Amino acid sequence: QVQLVESGGGLVQTGGSLRLSCEASGATFSNYLMGWFLQAPGKEREFVAAISRIGGSTYSADSVKGRFTISRDNAQNTAYLQMHSLKPEDTAVYYCAARWWGMVGPGYDYDYWGQGTQVTVSS
DSSP, rough: HHHHHEEEOOETEEEEEEEEEEEESSOOOSEEEEEEEOOOTTTOOOOEEOOOSSSEEEEEETTTTTTTEEEEGGGGGEEEEEOOOOGGGGGEEEEHEEEEHHSSSSSOOEEOOOOOOOEEEEE
């Protein structure tokens, strides 16, 4: 019902910045909580950040607090992850996810997932 397409990944040097985008289609975007997750090679998927339906509440993992900011533009059906001060350990595939209902927090029970976008941070 909901299709999510991530973009904005790429190669960046340590200390650089990237902004990931997640465009949603197929449903009313403002009805869904949005989240970002990452998965490094050989590792389990990890929670990064989540944002409420109208953007009034956010929750971020300790590893990215102060560096990454989640936001959304409901008029554009798009969620964003602005990343600053990138480190090599941030290298991973980043996934966007949508959840029909729930509280903003570090949960993994999302209803829809995007295909992922690769972020590589060189040392």
